[in-house]
Amino acid sequence: MIDATSLDLFELNRKIKSVKGRKIVINNVLGQRFIGSGVEDKKSIEIYGTPGNALGAYLNNCDITVYGNAQDAIGDTMNSGSITVYGNSGDATGYAMRGGLIMIKGSIGYRGGIHMKEYREHKPVITVGGCAGNFLGEYQAGGIILVLGIGSEDKVPIGHYCGTGMHGGVIYVRSRFRPKHFPPQVLVEECDEQDAKVIEKYVRLYAERFNADAERLINSEYYKLVPNAKNPYKQLYTNN
Amino acid sequence: MPINYIYPKYDVVRDSTRCIKCGACMRQCANEVHSYDDELDVMKSDSMDCVDCQRCVSICPTRALKIIPAENRLRPNGSWSQDDIYEIYRQAEGGGVLLSSMGTPKNYPIYWDKMLINASQVTNPSIDPLREPMETRVFLGKKPGKLEFDRKGKITTKLGPHLELNVPIMFSAMSYGSISKNAHESLARAAEELGTYYNTGEGGLHKDFYKYGKNTIVQVASGRFGVHEEYLNAGSAIEIKMGQGAKPGIGGHLPGAKIREEVSRTRMIPMGADAISPAPHHDIYSIEDLRQLVFSLKEATNYTKPVIVKIAAVHNVAAIASGIARSGADIIAIDGFRGGTGAAPTRTRDNVGIPIELALASVDQRLRDEGIRNDVSIVVGGSIRNSADIVKAVALGADAVYIASAALMALGCHQCHSCHLGKCNWGIATQRPDLVKRLNPEVGYKRLVNLVNAWNYEIKEILGGMGINSIEALKGNRLMLRGVGLADKELEILGIKHAGE
């Protein structure tokens, strides 16, 4: 147990790394950055308050839970483990993450899941309970982004320019309306059975964690956004 | 359409009195220029795909081959060169961005060649490096404002992490993927032997090379390929790539075809998938954001490794460098626009950025003016061709230099400017196993060691000639330089006097 009151980010992170034990709880967190970055031996970190930017950057094998909101760039280049936020999170959530699970109870800011990618057993997943801001899944190269739009059932819960530069992975959007206005790299498709299974799996995880109505969420309409061609960049060049 | 016909750039000339029809050229040319005609019993060639890499010329046992510029010319025109016209034909046909590789071949001024180095005569005696110790070791990283000692004379000031180089030369970033595994191994082993560093580039670090970690700089670029905790901790320093001299302002694209088994494992992306490095880091929109990435990397490595921020030399480089110096970075690497690349849009490569000499001079001056020069070290690259360039760079204010094109040349690169085709006949810019095999790392690393040792000796000799016995003492010592044939403004930016003054 650590009290973060009046500790700056250096002091707090030093403390986190020096505390023995694989499970820690941090109280009164107020904007300290980089929590969970470079912690090798910790299994779980519980945070009360609002952690600062780059929470869980390069995270490996550690589960972080935030009882509060999170700021920008959480899970930057994260490799494995999980980040669960009982609130909203800011811009660039899950930037370039390669593995693990990020679950946000509420909404996320701009550029969520930007440049996330997958590799073999690593398949990153971001589940967003509420809405996602503009540029969701920009340059996405792999992994799954699931946007549930809870409480925003009257509109499509993703912003503009979603999937710009997307060349891998998939985005699932729970929505009654077919999402529109995508860049040419993105295709909007109906979900098939395989997709439904994936959606169900992550919806159940979400519902369990945040006490949501799993059945209602599962029995909704979903759309699937995927990249348009296998190598969308290939045609762009002329050899000189 | 006949306009699509572009006459080959080169002619392959075979002296039939020398050719013994051994077929070596045919086996060696990955561009399949040479062939053997069974019926006529002659070696033939179709130079259409020849890139003038000189592989066949070098391998031919009887010196029967030469590659010469093709004589067929379009009607000469002072406004429209043949290249200009052919590029239009290509784009009219393909409709794409023109793609090239290596450094720009255009004739931009090379300021290194317009600066001359001083030597001492009569008053301040010159030093012979064979007789007297001469220091070319450099330390890169933040230098403390003052040093404190305890009563026994031991330093008590806490020094930040830094890099120690036996020679003021490092191998700059070239990713595994853009160059071959054997090329990487040659660089890594040479860095170890020389007591300096090579740089992984943005393609991750191959498992086999973790053992060279002490001499490795690991790079983090916008694509974050192969970046994970173990990787960050594997090297001695971390470089954040913001830009590259050959293609400032744009990202990278390693085509899916080059992502084979091992490259895929190292980059941690699926085989055959395109590896796109977006132009910007999408979490960096300001110096304050850069600071955040710098410190997230420091936090992930427990403040044990210096962080380098690499930028391309662009118009506002001095102001940008000043920001970087305040971001918590320990080293700034500046890459000039004549630097090489594995692939870049031709127009960007040939038109964007500024010469490294001017960028270096203005950055060093700016940081001095602001009193923050000692907060960071400066490393420059992008067209360092020889030891004299290095001496001039140090005199203009660099702490050390990065070399890449020169290093590849030591490994056999013949500057055919075709790296982006992935069929490098010298086993460097390719992933084709039969081609990679041609570069023997055992031989390659020794050639790199030879080159750098030779340069280091030349540096000592030139230093000695100036009566200076340590490279530190030359740093920023612009009085040791004079310009020739430079205009006032150029002299002013370089901060040097004209020869004769």
Ligand code: SF4
């Ligand atoms: S591409 Fe190289 S090996 Fe092939 S013909 Fe031309 S110079 Fe010879």
Ligand code: SF4
């Ligand atoms: S690395 Fe290979 S392909 Fe690239 S310029 Fe050198 S010889 Fe040509």
